[in-house]
Amino acid sequence: MSEPLLKVKNLKTYFTSRHSQVKAVDGVDFVVGKGRVLGIVGESGSGKSMTSLSIMGLVPGPQGKIVEGEILLEDMDLVKLSDKQMENVRGNLVSMIFQEPMTALNPVLTIGEQISEMLIKHRSMRKSEAMAKAIEMLRSVGFARAEQIVKEYPHQLSGGMRQRAMIAMAMSCEPKLLIADEPTTALDVTIQAQVLELMKDLRDRTGTSVVLITHDLGVIAEMADDMIVMYGGQVVESGTADDVFEVTLHPYTKALLASIPVIDEERDRLYAIPGTVPSAANFPVGCRFADRCSLVETRCRETMPELQEVRTGHWVRCHLVTK
Amino acid sequence: MAELQMLSQDAPVSLPGEYLLEVKNLKKYFPIHGGVLRRHVGDVKAVDDVSFTLKKGETLGIVGESGCGKSTTGRMIMRVLDSTSGSIMFNGKDITKIRGNHLRTLRQQFQMVFQDPYSSLNPRMNVGTLIAEPLVVNHKGSRAEIRDEVARLLEVVGLSPDARLRFPHEFSGGQRQRIAIARALALRPSLIVADEAVSALDVSIQAQVLNLLADLRKEFGLSYVFISHNLAVVKHISDRVGVMYLGRMAEIADKKSLYANPLHPYTQALLSAAPEPKRHQSRERIVLTGDVPSPAKPPSGCAFHTRCPKVMDVCRVERPELIAYNDQHQVACHLYS
Ligand SMILES: Nc1ncnc2c1ncn2[C@@H]1O[C@H](COP(=O)(O)OP(=O)(O)OP(=O)(O)O)[C@@H](O)[C@H]1O
Ligand SMILES: Nc1ncnc2c1ncn2[C@@H]1O[C@H](COP(=O)(O)OP(=O)(O)OP(=O)(O)O)[C@@H](O)[C@H]1O
Numbered sequence: 001m002s003e004p005l006l007k008v009k010n011l012k013t014y015f016t017s018r019h020s021q022v023k024a025v026d027g028v029d030f031v032v033g034k035g036r037v038l039g040i041v042g043e044s045g046s047g048k049s050m051t052s053l054s055i056m057g058l059v060p061g062p063q064g065k066i067v068e069g070e071i072l073l074e075d076m077d078l079v080k081l082s083d084k085q086m087e088n089v090r091g092n093l094v095s096m097i098f099q100e101p102m103t104a105l106n107p108v109l110t111i112g113e114q115i116s117e118m119l120i121k122h123r124s125m126r127k128s129e130a131m132a133k134a135i136e137m138l139r140s141v142g143f144a145r146a147e148q149i150v151k152e153y154p155h156q157l158s159g160g161m162r163q164r165a166m167i168a169m170a171m172s173c174e175p176k177l178l179i180a181d182e183p184t185t186a187l188d189v190t191i192q193a194q195v196l197e198l199m200k201d202l203r204d205r206t207g208t209s210v211v212l213i214t215h216d217l218g219v220i221a222e223m224a225d226d227m228i229v230m231y232g233g234q235v236v237e238s239g240t241a242d243d244v245f246e247v248t249l250h251p252y253t254k255a256l257l258a259s260i261p262v263i264d265e266e267r268d269r270l271y272a273i274p275g276t277v278p279s280a281a282n283f284p285v286g287c288r289f290a291d292r293c294s295l296v297e298t299r300c301r302e303t304m305p306e307l308q309e310v311r312t313g314h315w316v317r318c319h320l321v322t323k
Numbered sequence: 324m325a326e327l328q329m330l331s332q333d334a335p336v337s338l339p340g341e342y343l344l345e346v347k348n349l350k351k352y353f354p355i356h357g358g359v360l361r362r363h364v365g366d367v368k369a370v371d372d373v374s375f376t377l378k379k380g381e382t383l384g385i386v387g388e389s390g391c392g393k394s395t396t397g398r399m400i401m402r403v404l405d406s407t408s409g410s411i412m413f414n415g416k417d418i419t420k421i422r423g424n425h426l427r428t429l430r431q432q433f434q435m436v437f438q439d440p441y442s443s444l445n446p447r448m449n450v451g452t453l454i455a456e457p458l459v460v461n462h463k464g465s466r467a468e469i470r471d472e473v474a475r476l477l478e479v480v481g482l483s484p485d486a487r488l489r490f491p492h493e494f495s496g497g498q499r500q501r502i503a504i505a506r507a508l509a510l511r512p513s514l515i516v517a518d519e520a521v522s523a524l525d526v527s528i529q530a531q532v533l534n535l536l537a538d539l540r541k542e543f544g545l546s547y548v549f550i551s552h553n554l555a556v557v558k559h560i561s562d563r564v565g566v567m568y569l570g571r572m573a574e575i576a577d578k579k580s581l582y583a584n585p586l587h588p589y590t591q592a593l594l595s596a597a598p599e600p601k602r603h604q605s606r607e608r609i610v611l612t613g614d615v616p617s618p619a620k621p622p623s624g625c626a627f628h629t630r631c632p633k634v635m636d637v638c639r640v641e642r643p644e645l646i647a648y649n650d651q652h653q654v655a656c657h658l659y660s
């Protein structure tokens with residue numbers, strides 16, 4: 001693994017109200033290497049988005065809060081920064097791409113105004129210089145008519161075009177870390193292919209590290225160098241993507257891979273994981289996958305398994321998988 | 324799974340080899356009105372001359388990009404949307420013009436299952452009432468008979484009997500989709516149009532619903548039109564697959580030949596672009612350039628010519644017809660004419 005850029009240590013992000021405590025992220029550890037793509041997969045509600053919003057300092061307050069842990073970007077602990085300092089980090093060092101670009105784009109500003117505004121603010125560029133850079137960025141994400149696109153408003157673009165415009169915006173300040181939360185879920189397959197190709201290309205050209213969140217294991221298999229699998233607010237398996245796909249160890253990851261149809265092979269019957277995800281407001285004391293696991297034993301329900309390094313660089317949280 | 328005799332007995336009789344569904348030259352144009360006078364200035368050609376057939380007990384998958392007309396096709400077959408022209412033969416009878424009581428009787432034979440099971444279920448009704456509703460509305464039996472039927476349907480879709488007293492919000496996405504399926508089965512349909520029926524579900528839950536659909540088909544000889552943008556899911560569940568592009572059928576074939584030997588350059592691009600959950604794919608990806616054109620202004624000639632890597636001069640002017648490449652495989656592309 002290359003030198004680490006981001007280290008997340010024992011991150012806990014909870015939502016607390018008078019009636020309940022939702023443990024959205026409950027002790028998550030991972031590392032993103034410089035120039036690497038880290039994929040995060042997991043069941044809906046397993047804490048993927050809250051992990052990324054925690055890194056961005058955008059956990060919806062006042063109920064949501066990072067209650068424990070460190071998020072080290074190089075040597076700076078983002079958890080300890082003030083709101084003002086965090087705002088600076090967001091423009092300069094870390095950027096995020098969301099699933100629905102419309103939520104992140106301002107409908108009353110042209111695409112060019114939005115990109116150049118960021119450059120003027122964070123890179124102290126002059127207006128004309130910023131606009132030229134905006135055009136260059138749009139061209140690099142595949143817009144042939146970039147000079148016109150800067151003058152258009154978000155609603156004039158198709159979904160795929162908006163997503164590409166948002167990537168151009170996120171990359172324009174040359175962040176060290178790009179977080180993409182379901183960046184292609186709303187897109188068609190052929191447009192998705194364009195966007196993924198583009199992200200790979202940008203990484204290769206600029207050395208930016210990428211955290212890629214998706215429920216699509218196909219996208220992870222294609223894009224990620226390293227990956228983590230989340231379940232119930234925790235990491236249940238992590239390692240290089242080669243390790244996790246080829247030497248799959250956690251029962252949840254195995255079940256996940258067995259439950260999807262695959263074009264290249266004929267699967268008569270899919271494996272269906274029985275039951276449902278436990279509520280984040282009411283986790284069981286033992287393994288959070290125990291109620292749905294085909295290998296469950298008594299100890300699984302009694303004590304929570306630790307995340308252990310069972311092979312070099314390959315971590316698993318399961319009583320039955322040890323060195 | 325329970326023996327649901329009531330369902331199988333009443334299945335429509337069709338002669339062997341006959342089609343359950345025969346769609347010919349189906350079109351749907353949505354008018355565009357513009358200017359202060361709201362004059363008719365053009366049409367969205369949502370479905371533009373689509374033909375296909377479906378045998379009893381068969382599953383036809385329909386894939387294609389967002390906006391290519393999949394849902395519109397499904398809704399015309401269901402007769403919830405009137406077609407602009409073309410014919411839909413159901414059990415040998417043209418149903419495009421049927422109205423009133425005849426339509427109501429006919430509707431019992433086909434049902435639709437949608438992407439979002441939550442919005443299609445009334446949140447104020449408990450599950451028992453929801454499943455009983457189509458039976459009550461169509462006077463299918465006494466209260467006691469309907470009660471028994473609901474219990475059987477719950478068992479068929481793998482929900483526990485006590486589910487009948489609970490409300491939709493108390494169930495997971497996959498369970499809600501089971502409720503919607505139980506409701507769709509209540510009138511013993513012979514055809515189900517499933518429009519993105521598993522797309523909103525978590526992968527671990529998606530498998531439950533796909534397995535259920537396969538079981539129901541085996542048990543009751545159901546036919547499905549299965550609409551999805553997920554190529555792997557469509558391959559898994561279908562016998563034949565149609566690929567739509569901008570309101571037209573680009574290619575239609577039995578699934579083996581479609582996936583092993585895609586003929587249309589769009590199908591080839593689509594298959595090559597689908598990411599597979601495996602490392603080190605050897606498959607060469609065809610990345611299309613250009614954006615999807617609008618069905619309000621479809622390109623001349625072949626609708627795909629603006630993005631096609633193999634475009635020829637003829638493609639820009641002449642529209643390719645859907646022709647038989649062999650008896651399993653039809654394609655609309657000048658490379659094969
Ligand atoms: N504002 C909130 N108040 C209370 N709980 C919340 C809030 N936002 C999220 N949660 C809970 O936090 C948990 C983690 O949510 P998160 O959005 O991170 O899931 P996710 O893994 O991104 O899921 P998905 O795949 O559906 O996007 C869930 O149980 C969710 O219900
Ligand atoms: N009621 C309507 N009025 C005008 N245009 C419509 C109407 N319904 C659908 N359309 C248009 O018809 C085209 C086909 O839509 P349709 O919903 O059938 O696509 P689809 O293939 O199901 O797409 P998706 O994958 O996004 O569900 C689209 O361009 C859509 O905008």
Ligand code: SF4
Pocket residue numbers: 250251252287288289290291293294295296297300305317318319320321
């Ligand atoms: S700890 Fe037990 S229940 Fe949890 S995944 Fe491992 S075997 Fe299954």
Ligand SMILES: [Mg+2]
Pocket residue numbers: 048049050
């Ligand atoms: Mg999320």
Ligand SMILES: [Mg+2]
Pocket residue numbers: 393394395518
């Ligand atoms: Mg649709």
